[in-house]
Each structure stands twice: as C-alpha cells, then as structure tokens.
Amino acid sequence: MVLADTVTDKRRLYGRKQTRPPKGERKEALECLLPRLEIKLPPHPSSPAAQTPSPPWGEGWGEGGEGGEGGEKWLEIGFGNGEHLKGLMERHPGRFYIGAEPFINGMAAFLRSIKDVPHDNIRVWMDDAIILADAMPDEYLDGIYILNPDPWPKTRHHKRRIVSQGNLTKFARILKPGGALIMSSDVDDLSEWMVTQASNHPAFEWTAERAGDWHTPPPDWIKTRYETKGADAGRKQTYLVFRKKENAE
C-alpha cells in the first residue's frame, strides 16, 4: 500500500501519553515487538531517508489473507490495554488489524499480551490516530472501532472529542463504501454526541433498526475491562454501529 507522501498536519494530542515507564515483561515486549510492528510513515521527500523508502507496514503486509474475511483491514482507535484488539486478532486470523494508542503503558500492555500468540496480522501506531488516518489511502479500511473514547465532559473541551464532523470526514475517506464505524461509550452525553455527529454526517448511516438497539452489543462482541468495570458500577454501555453509505461522495 502507498501512504501519503508527507505528514504535515501534526495536531495537538490531548491527555496523558505516559505516567510511569513500563517495566519488566511489558518493557521487554515494547523493546522487542514495537520496532517490528510499528508503522513507520514515509520520511519527508526532502530528507535523505526518502531516497531509500521502505514499506510502512513491512513487506507484503495486508496482502492476501485466508477465507471469507481474507484481506479485510480494520483499525481500532484508542485501544487502551488492547484486550478488544487481541480478541479480534484471535477470532479473525484472516483479517489484518491496525491499532492506534498513544499511551505507552497501554501499548506495552497490549504488546506483552500478544507476545506468545500469532501476531503477523497486526500493526501498531503509538501516536494520534488522526495523523495515521491522514496518511492512509482512500477506501483502505473495512472498518473502524472507537470504543469508549475520552469523554471530555466540559463544554469548552468538546472540540477535543475524537468523533467530530472533521474527523468523520477523514474516517469516511479511508473507509471502503459500506465500511463499518463501530463506536461505544458508557457516558450518556458522549453517546448522544456520537450518534448526533455521525447521523448528521452525509457519508454515514446508522444501522439501528429499533429503539433499544443501541444498548444491545453487536453479535460476537468482545468486552473490555473498562466496559466490565463500568457495568459493575451500574453504567449502561451504548453500542453505535454506522456504515459508510455505498454512494458516499
């Protein structure tokens, strides 16, 4: 695949990227697996490194794939400790997955968790997912997951929410026609925000058929620890499944 030539739109990433640095097995997994699995965007064309470009995902990655789902490519934005992403990799070995998580401890926990299982179908990005989205080709992905994104509850911080009209336009560009945008949250205000943003966007349509669908997890759902803790505390999870319209411009 070919990524955009340059990455110019370096936006500000809010929130913490690191608290205490990972130690022990997590540190080892980070040192061993991150260099192998991390996506490397192309250097600026004017830099010396641009003379010897190498594929950002590694040679041949994302091509072929076995069975009916063979070759599908899915992106999970903000995977936290990566339980959901690991579950997807195990359930769908014929698909290719890309996980974006800027928080180093989350990345280390995820890499530690996949150390001893097959992980040829995964690539990771340890920064703002929007930078990666901007560098992807048109109609590249079969689906995007955004699970429990940061809620940014204060009104003056709503512009930091990852689901916005501007970002939905970016997601629509990199999704194939009919591609899925699957979001979830246990914060009512954020769930309403995400439904409104995606429903108002011309490229997306909501797949819900009846009231109450948004409290029913899609088939084959993988719960994260975050979701389980929220449910134990009495919070209700909302599941929002949108599709990119077949005729979206």
Ligand SMILES: C[S@@+](CC[C@H](N)C(=O)[O-])C[C@H]1O[C@@H](n2cnc3c(N)ncnc32)[C@H](O)[C@@H]1O
């Ligand atoms: C509330 S946590 C949810 C983690 C996980 N999805 C889950 O459901 O357990 C939100 C995650 O999104 C990540 N995040 C925030 N902004 C992001 C961005 N612009 N790109 C990628 N990840 C982001 C945070 O680092 C954090 O791990």
